[in-house]
Amino acid sequence: MPAHETDGLWVRCDGCGKLVFKRELEKTSFLCPACGHHFRMGAPQRLALLADEGSFTPFPPLVSANPLGFPGYEERIRQAQEQTGLDDAALVGRAAIGGSSCILAIIDFSFMGGSMGSVVGEQLVRAFEKAAAERLPVVAVSGGGGGARMQEGIFSLMQMAKTAQAVGRHSREGLLFVSILTHPTMGGVYASFASLGDIILAEPGALIGFAGPRIVEEATRQKLPEGFQTAEYALEHGMIDAIVPRPQVAQCVGRLLLWHR
Amino acid sequence: MPAHETDGLWVRCDGCGKLVFKRELEKTSFLCPACGHHFRMGAPQRLALLADEGSFTPFPPLVSANPLGFPGYEERIRQAQEQTGLDDAALVGRAAIGGSSCILAIIDFSFMGGSMGSVVGEQLVRAFEKAAAERLPVVAVSGGGGGARMQEGIFSLMQMAKTAQAVGRHSREGLLFVSILTHPTMGGVYASFASLGDIILAEPGALIGFAGPRIVEEATRQKLPEGFQTAEYALEHGMIDAIVPRPQVAQCVGRLLLWHR
Amino acid sequence: MQPFEWEKPLLELEERISELKQFCARSKLDFSEEIASLERRASTLRREIYASLTPYQRVLMARHPKRPTTLDYIRMVFDDFLEMHGDRTFGDDAAIVGGIALFEGQPVTVVGPQKGRDTRENIARNFGLPHPEGYRKALRLMRQAEKFGRPVITFIDLVGAHPGVEAEERGQGLVIAECIEAMSFLRTPIIAVITGEGGSGGALALGVADRILMLENAWYSVISPEMCASILWRDSSRAAEAAELLRLTPTDLLKYGIIDDVITEPLGGAHRDQAFTGRQVKAFLRRYLAVLKKTKVERLVEERLARFRRIGQFHEVKLAEI
Amino acid sequence: MQPFEWEKPLLELEERISELKQFCARSKLDFSEEIASLERRASTLRREIYASLTPYQRVLMARHPKRPTTLDYIRMVFDDFLEMHGDRTFGDDAAIVGGIALFEGQPVTVVGPQKGRDTRENIARNFGLPHPEGYRKALRLMRQAEKFGRPVITFIDLVGAHPGVEAEERGQGLVIAECIEAMSFLRTPIIAVITGEGGSGGALALGVADRILMLENAWYSVISPEMCASILWRDSSRAAEAAELLRLTPTDLLKYGIIDDVITEPLGGAHRDQAFTGRQVKAFLRRYLAVLKKTKVERLVEERLARFRRIGQFHEVKLAEI
Ligand SMILES: [Zn+2]
């Protein structure tokens, strides 16, 4: 459930309905001080939370083309870049977590819903290729709302194959991929690299699935079950290894990396 | 549903409840002339139905020991041998089906319920080993009521591992195993080699499962669903490839062997 | 069944010709010259109409209820077929069919979604929308093909993977990823034929192949034009505009290198002459199977991976620019 | 909780001693000699009772509700543990737990059925009776261990696989076969520890290993003594007799070469001193892991297969005899 902003300074919590001071959230790793609800967080904040301080070296940036000549796409990209300070929805680089080296990829929802166009796909593929070449594990934090970047049409769809194959090549080298699903991980992002982790962790309450809940509701004309497509629901249905609350994610991933050195 | 004999000459059909003349059954491959119900049939009759005439060369026979010193087991074996004319519950040898060579193994329910003791296990393992050595496919017809031969205790249990491993070694040579499940294939026979076929066929109405229906009913204290554990039920639940009526089994297996030469 | 709007002038003309012929036969009068002239005009009109179809008209053609389904192609293209059921885990999905077939004497594994030909069948087949167990069945059969070195042929015609509660519960997203990954590394030749609709991840899950062929009036896209329009303009009736933007036709996809060849259909669409369409598909499969069979499987997999690795358009940014 | 019948004289004596000690403390009188004598007698009695346990008494010990469970062993034997859930197909079975654990600094994969410690827990854990998704979870974790070359340790304590409608529907028999087959060829060391009940195919599905260890008061059989009695004599109350016939004790199984070693328990059973039992299991694991780690994985698999290949007793029949 996305947090609806009420004005610039306050935001309403989807967990408890209370208004939370935005500046406060930054101090709590975007956890609601009242109920612990996990708000979405940006890639830079996530990086700070997850990677050892000063350990991150980003990959060279890539910038989107407009392969279909989709009207307004360039403008849309430019806006998103300005709003987020990111080149595209993936922040990828080399990092250390709990003292162990890895390649870290973070999908940022705030950049066009974390959708996977050519840039995100290529960055992820480079992440797995680099990791394979250096025999490093990959840690990916996914939050891709619908997965597809419509404006790149078929090119967006093909990124699913491209990234899944990159995972496959990395995996066949006997290397570890820890996939962390954050709110929301849906569609093409979920149905490709994100669900191919050796170990799949999720944050509490994160929406995880293929078809969005509204689409399922419309298609089936039935009321969705309580907690449908939440991380808790995915755990119950056998789709993820564990739910890890945000404050423990870095420590948990650190242990996993250490155990797979 | 086993056919309850009413006297020496007639037998009541579990499909339609009519009395069927036993001699008649032998002419119809043990199909009820009235409703087509598949009666159980012995290994020699099954062999005649399935293998090309004159193509069968049996493996050297093995005879059961009494590894646990189980009281009365030798006597039980001797009786079964006399009643069935078989050495034990498995008839194994080299055969041709539709002109293609294979190793054929048939479990006969009438020998102690088609249960798997050391002899059945060893014969099956030899079947897969011989097939692997000569690069031949294996066709197995299973009808093991409860699977386990209680009188051999742990030795019977271990035949599950032994036969499953023989399938695995044969399979890793890239060779074909067609498993045909006939009424009834349950317990340890089903939970080992019989369900490891590349292709799993079943006869209509055959009972297929792990725990027997009475055990499930007692354990769960609920009424069993209509058609529970029948071949049709297994097909619906994704556990078998196809249901093949008895008159078409030889032709179907023949095609499969031809396609895998 | 309703004809398409754009076909109406042609259908009317064809009817007129047919009437005239019948009149000739009854009246013993000779209108052969007039008939010949009308037929020439019909032929021109037909070519004009179908040469200038818009992308969305092709989308509608791809959805024509009389369009051949996977089982039709299996019947028309292969000499023998044994359907195999089940995922050995949960169930047997009627929305996906598969099994071993004989292609000119050679065993191949065939898999594809199956739409129904009428309402009753469509309900039984869930309109060709697969559940996870359908994809798992496909995966199982493809792994079986790999074991025995059989080529895999997939037919693709589905608007997407089923969006439902149970499908989500049983891992729709996960199983699509697994299919994509497994096909990518499958050590046997794979040909995918997009015969009708190629909708999103549900189609890609059967579409990772060494050769990807597409019928003339099929479409393949990350999103259906209706849903695209509904996201862009909150108005799904503007699907025709969205179809233009999405570049979902075989011509565009061939240009982008997404597909390898376009299988021409009879004028008016595959449903106008199923047998012709079947022969076409068979001819293309024959040609490409022959090529693939000459290639070592290691090389096939390498090239399959390289093919997808290349797809994507972006700019490298020199650090000075930032 | 009820003491076993055969323990009653001992428990009475132990109580007497405890009372006497308390009386000493209160009264400041010295009974130390008497107490020492009584304790010697108790010790003798304890040895006598537990040395002469019948097979069925051991079966009952194996079912003692306070006997350590898989999670108890995980807590006692390993330094760290991350539980991992789900079969990535259908569900997460609480009757089987598994994950990565640290054994003296070395990561291992641990899997085992989990019984509850009370009624509420037992209902949640389905009395440690796994469904197919439990076995599929185990399989997934074992394959993961293989990928990373981690040893696998399974704890076995279940009376059987769950006999239920849904379990049958989702392929209980098939998944047991898959587990057996997969473990047989798994390219990583495997140690199985039968800690309590080893019932039938449901136990074997976790029991194909390079070393099979068994606690002193555990049992392992193709069929439970109760069900055996009920088949033989239509009287499950004659289970004690059946237990004799089935040769299900560690001593018998060691003699037959089915298991490799017996882990001694504290007198009176594992539940009498969980910490001691944990240390015992840890010591045995340490010893056998060290041996297995020295062996190449190809050789491990070969020997694992050879081990089971040998099991079985029968007579070859010379053709002249027939
Ligand atoms: Zn809150």
Ligand SMILES: [Zn+2]
């Ligand atoms: Zn009948």
